[in-house]
Amino acid sequence: STSARIVILGGGAAGMAMANRLSNRLDGARITIVEPRETHHYQPGWTLVASGVWRPEKTMRPNANFVPSGVTWVRQPAVGIDAEQRRVSLADASVLEYDYLVVATGLQLNYHLIDGMSPDLVGTHGIGSVYASIEGATRTRDAIDAWIASGGGKGIFTAAPTPVKCAGAPLKMTFTTLSRLEDTGRRDDFQVDYMSPGAGLFSQPWINDFVKHRFDDQGVNRRHHYRLSAIDPGARQAEFTFVGPDSEFTSHHELREAEFSQEGGRRVIADYDFIHVVPPMSAPDFVRESDLIARDGPFRGEWLDVDIHTMQHNRYPEVFGIGDVIGAPINKTAASVKAQAPVVEANLLAQMQSQPLPARHNGYTSCPMITGIGKAMLVEFGYDNNFDFLPSFPFIDPRDESWAAWVMKDRMLQPAYYAVLEGQA
Template sequence: MSTQSMQHDPASETAGQISPEGVAPACAWDETFDVVVVGGGSAGIAVTASLLRRQPGLKIAVVEPRDTHDYQPAWTLVGGGLFDVDRTRRAMNEVMPKGVTWIRAAVARIEPDENRVRLENGEAVPYRDLVVAAGLRLAWERIEGLEQALGKYGVTSNYRRDLAPYTWELVRSMRSGTALFTQPAMPIKCAGAPQKAMYLSCDHWRRAGALERINVEFNTDGAVLFGVAAFVPSLMKYVHRYRANLAFRSNLVAVDGPGKLAYFDVKDAAGETTRVAKPFEMLHVVPPQVAPDFVRDSQLADAAGWFEVDHATLRHPRYANVFALGDVCSAPNAKTAAAARKQAVIVASNLLAMRSGLPMPSRYDGYGACPLTVERGKVVLAEFGYGGKLLPTFPLDPTKPSKLAWLLKAKLLPWFYWNGMLKAREWLTGKHA
């Protein structure tokens, strides 16, 4: 999975400065910041580190309410019993780049005409340039009854850190019955993650000799298994191996936890929708996903509510001193941590060039990567850009399952995330200094 969503934290009604040892009180901003970065997830920390690597003297503030930072791509592995959940989280002050001001508060709105960010505590943070990396919001409430059922009745989701271990608990204890896996309408973070939950579950049941007694069904709002056609044949081989049923145009709309029923709106070829109830022993849910309210309700959003950007430069089309990256932005790329890593370089180099009155040197090609974990020990490393163009990093057939890609996903990438991406070590990014 990809960049973190910026959620309101009730414990963060004050602002603080981390340098990173000390904490300053709110209302400490007596001058305008060179750059304000909204969001302390993967994209926000990566772009902040990238800016400071290029221009160490910048006065940067990062607005982020949470005091922890998560490596979300490993949660699918946690749900498959293959990764320790405690290794997916660190304290925010451990990853915050040295010398920045950490404003530990939630954003109420952005006021681009006044060049300031308004916080929920009423204070305003002035900026010369703004980078929005606010992630997205998991809209659990859009599925009736889901919030009341999560974490019990066999209802789980690898999209929440506290629930990924419950996924594994359900998988390892299940010996028969029906397991439903869902995928909502796009866009979502890491479009392959809903399938990965199914593949790893099925692989365990196959190894345990239980798969023949389990009815597996993948319900997706979409009309295809995966949006880039080149990867579908390899994925379909695993669908057949695991005897999984595919239900297209089938969108989860309600959950009856105690009754162990999931309700889907199923659309037929004529466009007619029928409500269908399906019983389950296990239900893995991926919720609908939307931009944060302070983006959706602002003049910075596009018609769908995402932060509007030029797809190549990642700059806002109407506010020249405002950029965005990560899950929140409107560029039609896969919303993954790998995309944020490339985007951080694009935004940092373009923003600094703009500040110097120079042409913006970098163009984003839509690169994103989705390591599709199809079984324990093998991964289809899907790397692609705008229009589904394949953009493999390594000289291997990217459409085939690979042990090397598994080692990359399970071993190297977690280490590199903490020690590379968040530290502006920009290997294989085509960086512009």
């Protein structure tokens, strides 16, 4: 029994899982979850919505279904964290004091870092973006429908220069659109370009090779080292900044070279009929402005500073992080949240009893890589075995594209996800 005050920031996949787990385990603790939204969104379903396979309603549930009794639900956003004083400030200027804090705010979509872009544009002027919101995913579907109905032209699929949630989603959107273009019987009337800010397409070498070959086979023009820097919706033009080594810059006749930008980078302008925009992502601003943000290393100023194995904050031992907000080389999937939740639970309980932390997260990340409508591969990996897979479904060979893996994505993962939220899995 304890009377500790535990505050959980964010009630998405990670925060809700922690509210349920901690309220099951702790007798007498005063647990508060801060979550402004009434509706829980099943984001892994958004790629299926944007591909026209699912209805949007299928991805929404009331948050009230998941908040456990006995946990206080504060229905407004947090706006500040004072880790020295152990206080969280809320939008209405009230303050929550805590003994233990779980940061589970998810991440922030930084559309504003692309000049001329805003999430409100999704669905207009041939712009799609599966990440924007459920409305954005639905309007992305409509924009792709309209492009296909127009009978031809050029589609550009982009990727972000930062870590993103579900790193496979920009690729999945390309693959499902290719399926739909092939179904028209007039694939050759459509041009598909994939613009990647890096030399690769995915962090895991095996998947990277697979996708590269598949793109080449399916007639996708891969262009590397291009970051989407601006968009002119009315003109249907996108500006990309070349971020690679100068020796790798080759001019493409379709990419008109713009003048050198003030940043010094080389910029090109590309016309499009449809563009899929993937924004840069970071921890939410109020977390970035707090004491809890990473101060050095690759996540400096952008992501929560936790030990990637114990999930404990590197400087404030009463603070833990979970989900998309943490600075870690991989993760940022709901599947990672499932693996992290028991680790955070065990370690937070140990911290409350001044015991050594018993549990370690192995970086488990998984992503059903949709390779076409009706086809998927279940890819799973972790921190220490980048070249190996961690198969949890031994009957599905992760290197095989299969209908079984698609059915899993289509039918089985959503109930498994809700079980994680309920603290069961």
